[in-house]
Amino acid sequence: MWFGDAAKVQASVVRKQKTDRRDAEHLLDLLRENRFPQIWVPSLEVRDVRQLLVHRHKQVQARTRTKNQLQAMALSQGVQKKYKLWTKAGREELEQLPLLPYAAQRRKQLLQSLDGLEAEISELDRRVADEARQRPEAVRLMTHPGVGPVTALALVLTLGPSDRFESAKQVGSYFGLIPSEDSSGGKQRLGRISKQGSSFLRFLLVEAGQTAARLDPQLKRFYRSPGGAQESQRRQGGRGQKTGHAFVPDVARRLDVHATLSGRYAGEPESFCGRPVRAERLSGQPASLKSREIELSNHGR
Numbered sequence: 195m196w197f198g199d200a201a202k203v204q205a206s207v208v209r210k211q212k213t214d215r216r217d218a219e220h221l222l223d224l225l226r227e228n229r230f231p232q233i234w235v236p237s238l239e240v241r242d243v244r245q246l247l248v249h250r251h252k253q254v255q256a257r258t259r260t261k262n263q264l265q266a267m268a269l270s271q272g273v274q275k276k277y278k279l280w281t282k283a284g285r286e287e288l289e290q291l292p293l294l295p296y297a298a299q300r301r302k303q304l305l306q307s308l309d310g311l312e313a314e315i316s317e318l319d320r321r322v323a324d325e326a327r328q329r330p331e332a333v334r335l336m337t338h339p340g341v342g343p344v345t346a347l348a349l350v351l352t353l354g355p356s357d358r359f360e361s362a363k364q365v366g367s368y369f370g371l372i373p374s375e376d377s378s379g380g381k382q383r384l385g386r387i388s389k390q391g392s393s394f395l396r397f398l399l400v401e402a403g404q405t406a407a408r409l410d411p412q413l414k415r416f417y418r419s420p421g422g423a424q425e426s427q428r429r430q431g432g433r434g435q436k437t438g439h440a441f442v443p444d445v446a447r448r449l450d451v452h453a454t455l456s457g458r459y460a461g462e463p464e465s466f467c468g469r470p471v472r473a474e475r476l477s478g479q480p481a482s483l484k485s486r487e488i489e490l491s492n493h494g495r
Contacts, residue, residue, distance in 0.1 A: 196230065196232050197232065197233050197235050198221075198224075198230055198231050198232055198233060199231040199232075199233050202231035203220070203221070203224065203231060206220075206224070206229070207220055234354050234355075234358060236351070236354060240351050240354075243325055243347070243351055244348075244351050244352075246318065246321060246322060246325065247322065247344065247347065247348050247351070247394075248394070249318065250315065250318040250319070250322060250344070251394060253311055253314055253315050253318065254315060256311055257308065257311040257312065257315060260304055260307050260308045260311065261280070261308065263304055264279070264288065264301070264304050264305070264308070265279060267288075267291070267293075267297065267300075267301055267304075268288055268291065271291050271292075271293070273287065273288070273291065275287070288301070288305075289301075289305070319343075319344075322343050322344055322347055323343045325343075325347055326343035326346055326347045329347070329350050331346075331350045331356070332346040332347050332349075332350045333346075335349055335350070338402075338406070339405075339406040339409055339410035339413065340402040340403065340404075340405035340406025340407075340408075340409060340410065341402050341406075342402070344398060345398045345399065345401070345402045348394070348395055348398050349395065349398075352392055352395050353365070353368070367388075367390075368391055369391040369392065369395060369396060369399065370387060370388045370389040370390040370391030370392075370396060371387055371388075371391075371396065371399070372387065372388055373385055373386065373387055373388070374386060374387070374388045
């Protein structure tokens with residue numbers, strides 16, 4: 195069975211009269227003329243592993259909502275500890291807050307829910323790391339700064355075979371990370387990113403980008419400097435986005451997913467994606483993966 199791009203099929207129709215017969219004749223013409231916009235369809239196994247990532251993402255969102263409610267309860271009692279509220283001392287202080295009966299019952303239920311979510315997410319993280327280990331492409335992607343098992347596995351499952359793309363620009367377009375454009379008459383008008391792709395994957399790439407800009411010295415110097423922020427904003431079209439938002443279209447350019455998956459840099463540990471790296475980061479050994487698991491526990495991605 196072939197699946198086609200519905201947007202491209204509809205865009206190739208000029209007539210405004212739409213009937214089932216016209217649609218069938220149009221599809222037949224596309225097939226006869228070898229113009230049918232066939233799209234890649236992942237296998238059942240790939241779609242099943244995707245459900246693991248989606249389930250983990252939903253549970254992380256539920257944990258965030260639960261923490262926000264507990265933070266609000268602490269703030270209502272004059273306790274403002276921010277992230278320190280989730281340390282052992284902060285948890286004890288939260289449990290000892292003097293609350294009225296209904297508020298105390300709600301606090302108890304939220305804490306129980308938080309503990310259950312933490313345990314479930316830890317188990318899901320372990321399963322994601324196991325799935326990532328079984329895929330050499332995911333292990334190779336984790337050599338990038340800021341890319342952990344979740345992001346690497348999502349990239350592999352979403353992209354599919356890397357030979358579907360001819361360049362990194364096509365990968366960026368597939369993710370919806372390229373700017374929208376409305377140019378005419380020799381004047382170039384660039385807007386925000388197109389977002390024509392997986393919103394879940396863009397979310398992971400933004401998180402990975404923020405982590406990379408915080409941990410990788412070269413990226414940190416570039417994106418924390420005024421000149422780097424202005425350069426990134428200029429590539430966005432000059433709309434004046436903040437550094438974190440302007441980082442989004444640069445992810446596909448600086449983290450060359452296509453080159454990594456195709457193994458172009460596999461034998462060049464001294465020059466990986468335009469940056470000098472340590473040789474052990476390309477080895478794909480369990481020790482390197484273990485460090486990524488530690489990063490996952492610290493940064494959640």
